Amino acid sequence: ADFFRRIEAVDPKVRAYVTLNEAEAMAQAEQLDRRLAKGEKLPPLAGIPIAVKDNISTAGLRTTCSSKMLENYIPAYDAMVIERLKAAGMIIVGKTNLDEFAMGSSTENSALFVTRNPWDLEAVPGGSSGGSAAAVRAGEAALALGSDTGGSIRQPAAYCGVVGLKPTYGRVSRYGLIAFASSLDQIGPITRDVTDCALLLQAIAQYDKRDSTCIDQPVPDYLQALKQDVKGLRIGLAQEYLGEGISAPVQQAVNDAVRVFRDLGAEVVDVSLPYTQYALATYYIIAPAEASSNLARYDGVRYGHRTAEEVSDSVALFMKTRKEGFGPEVKRRIMIGTYALSSGYYDAYYLKAQQVRTLIREDFNRAFQSCDLILTPTAPSVAFKIGSKTKDPLEMYLEDICTITCNMAGIPGLSLPGGFDQGKPIGLQLLGPAFGEATLLRAAYGFE
Numbered sequence: 001a002d003f004f005r006r007i008e009a010v011d012p013k014v015r016a017y018v019t020l021n022e023a024e025a026m027a028q029a030e031q032l033d034r035r036l037a038k039g040e041k042l043p044p045l046a047g048i049p050i051a052v053k054d055n056i057s058t059a060g061l062r063t064t065c066s067s068k069m070l071e072n073y074i075p076a077y078d079a080m081v082i083e084r085l086k087a088a089g090m091i092i093v094g095k096t097n098l099d100e101f102a103m104g105s106s107t108e109n110s111a112l113f114v115t116r117n118p119w120d121l122e123a124v125p126g127g128s129s130g131g132s133a134a135a136v137r138a139g140e141a142a143l144a145l146g147s148d149t150g151g152s153i154r155q156p157a158a159y160c161g162v163v164g165l166k167p168t169y170g171r172v173s174r175y176g177l178i179a180f181a182s183s184l185d186q187i188g189p190i191t192r193d194v195t196d197c198a199l200l201l202q203a204i205a206q207y208d209k210r211d212s213t214c215i216d217q218p219v220p221d222y223l224q225a226l227k228q229d230v231k232g233l234r235i236g237l238a239q240e241y242l243g244e245g246i247s248a249p250v251q252q253a254v255n256d257a258v259r260v261f262r263d264l265g266a267e268v269v270d271v272s273l274p275y276t277q278y279a280l281a282t283y284y285i286i287a288p289a290e291a292s293s294n295l296a297r298y299d300g301v302r303y304g305h306r307t308a309e310e311v312s313d314s315v316a317l318f319m320k321t322r323k324e325g326f327g328p329e330v331k332r333r334i335m336i337g338t339y340a341l342s343s344g345y346y347d348a349y350y351l352k353a354q355q356v357r358t359l360i361r362e363d364f365n366r367a368f369q370s371c372d373l374i375l376t377p378t379a380p381s382v383a384f385k386i387g388s389k390t391k392d393p394l395e396m397y398l399e400d401i402c403t404i405t406c407n408m409a410g411i412p413g414l415s416l417p418g419g420f421d422q423g424k425p426i427g428l429q430l431l432g433p434a435f436g437e438a439t440l441l442r443a444a445y446g447f448e
């Protein structure tokens, strides 16, 4: 009840939530109270209020992807992560705003409304999981789930001064996550601190055969990992992430963090990731290509929006529906993706991009032979003003320069607060080898 009161007080300003789940949440809380009163022992996260990004399916609770296309869509089933939250007794507070279909870096691409940064209401919260990050920072939920295809958990976490983790590809089931780019998408925690992050990851990481890319790997005890100290860890620094385009205060924050890690007994080594320079171009072929295919299902027939206009045939139905239902960024991605996949261009663009993706992955494999994790900025600067980057899509894409390689390599990445610039938080990113979440959490906890 306290959280809903807090939401009433601050959400008219922050606008993190698309849908609230108040009646259901209160009923669940009362039920937990009754079980407690009977002396029952509840799991550790029981009763904790959590916010869920609105591209994660919740049975009976509207799931919009912040798109007109799904504005009235009520899923018939829960995503695997939602089943896990419910099994842990957690309470879903509501569904949070995002860039439409998770395409964007500021939440300004939401077809519903813009979410604001709790540190500065004139600034963006980052994106695409801007609603989740803002909700946690503004005290409108204790924890949140986001999704990350090219930085969408980590960059909003950085901009809102919270912790965000994109797990290894295959660590968390994508079952019930509305697909953007299936080979890059992962669900992960957005939390106030590293301990919460470890707890939430523990709750959602589990093999699930309904996601064919989910990997059957034992799940370590992440909380236990926090108890080991940072001493002896080898932290890699890559010049490719520290040069041009990164603001001076952000560079300074990385330097300060290096000092902290050294003081904690870590060893700092130089690594090189030469293919980083091609990452942005590669990502903006692969992600739109997969999106164009995934979004083909919104045709006005199966579910979602359907044009109310009189149509002469099915092609006209598809066209009118999609014209009305998708916003400009989604249309842009579908066009780029369809072009890159079309016959005659496939080899030149999509195939090439996949080859470069392999080189990026090999860069990391090589680097992790001489270090345990890599420290970079999460974003080139701090949260920018609302409206300042909406005119030029390329400028918005540059936001993702530090975060997208992680998705392309399938490795885990964690963003944690590492200082301030002009009163707004700076995010530091830790990248680790596949299934290295425990090491990332351990280093982040030591730093925190």
Ligand code: GLN
Pocket: 102, 103, 104, 105, 127, 128, 147, 148, 149, 150, 151, 152, 153, 180, 287, 400
């Ligand atoms: N900003 C990136 C994009 O627009 C990443 C989005 C995401 O991770 N979902 O594609």
